[in-house]
Amino acid sequence: MVGQINRTAFELFGLQIYWYAIIIVSGIAIALWLANREALRVGLKEDDMTNFLLWALPIAIIGARLYYVLFDLPMYLADPIQIFNTRSGGLAIYGGLIAAVLVLIVYTRHHFIDPWLFLDVVSPGVMLAQAMGRWGNFTNHEAFGGETTRQFLESIHLPQFIINNMYIDGAFRQPTFFYESMWSLAGFILILFIRKNVSLKRGELFLGYVTWYSFGRFFIEGMRTDSLYAFGGIRVSQLLSVVLFVGGIALLYYRRKKSTNIKLYERDKGANQALI
Numbered sequence: 619m620v621g622q623i624n625r626t627a628f629e630l631f632g633l634q635i636y637w638y639a640i641i642i643v644s645g646i647a648i649a650l651w652l653a654n655r656e657a658l659r660v661g662l663k664e665d666d667m668t669n670f671l672l673w674a675l676p677i678a679i680i681g682a683r684l685y686y687v688l689f690d691l692p693m694y695l696a697d698p699i700q701i702f703n704t705r706s707g708g709l710a711i712y713g714g715l716i717a718a719v720l721v722l723i724v725y726t727r728h729h730f731i732d733p734w735l736f737l738d739v740v741s742p743g744v745m746l747a748q749a750m751g752r753w754g755n756f757t758n759h760e761a762f763g764g765e766t767t768r769q770f771l772e773s774i775h776l777p778q779f780i781i782n783n784m785y786i787d788g789a790f791r792q793p794t795f796f797y798e799s800m801w802s803l804a805g806f807i808l809i810l811f812i813r814k815n816v817s818l819k820r821g822e823l824f825l826g827y828v829t830w831y832s833f834g835r836f837f838i839e840g841m842r843t844d845s846l847y848a849f850g851g852i853r854v855s856q857l858l859s860v861v862l863f864v865g866g867i868a869l870l871y872y873r874r875k876k877s878t879n880i881k882l883y884e885r886d887k888g889a890n891q892a893l894i
Contacts, residue, residue, distance in 0.1 A: 649743030685713020763792025
């Protein structure tokens with residue numbers, strides 16, 4: 619079909635460089651830039667963010683791959699070498715996020731930083747990176763939903779280049795990558811507004827991110843055709859979304875209403891307010 623995107627952006631010394639990789643790396647770079655700027659506002663150092671990323675990024679990639687492999691284990695046991703073939707896909711966001719949070723807990727403990735404050739600082743950038751990352755799925759022609767019609771895609775006013783690239787395996791598909799990207803982008807904008815205008819306790823920005831993302835992911839995951847399954851047909855990401863949403867709401871309630879010794883999330887009011 620006219621307008622189909624080639625997943626390869628260019629070749630470098632005979633190695634194909636995918637748009638997916640370029641988009642993911644760009645998202646990580648922007649997330650780090652945002653975290654560095656916010657770190658200075660709350661009394662942390664830019665080095666804290668950069669040093670954390672050096673540890674968290676490779677471990678998050680491993681976590682994302684392990685999560686995917688564990689829930690599709692029979693296939694990989696039949697051909698174990700494919701476990702290392704990440705160029706063919708198979709990185710799960712939830713696995714990466716879980717691994718990164720574990721690294722964060724260890725890192726902040728070692729450097730005597732409040733982990734809740736650290737999580738609050740990085741959460742907006744992570745949400746924006748997720749919004750960007752789904753466009754990597756788009757260029758890879760993956761993470762799509764069930765069959766639909768061109769008429770439906772046009773009825774929701776999608777640009778033609780998206781519609782053309784939703785023609786996959788002989789049919790038009792639901793652009794679930796787009797739904798999740800827009801949901802994450804809306805969450806990013808909302809979290810910035812709340813951070814600037816609402817008095818918050820430490821941890822509430824992060825928990826807001828968790829509940830927002832997991833709520834949307836539950837419904838979007840139900841539309842996808844490439845879900846990982848467990849327990850006789852339950853979608854793993856939907857199950858985890860329910861756990862995270864309920865847990866996030868419970869923690870938000872407890873930290874807001876029941877706990878009185880949690881510090882506020884305070885920004886430097888004297889800093890340049892033009893900064894995000």
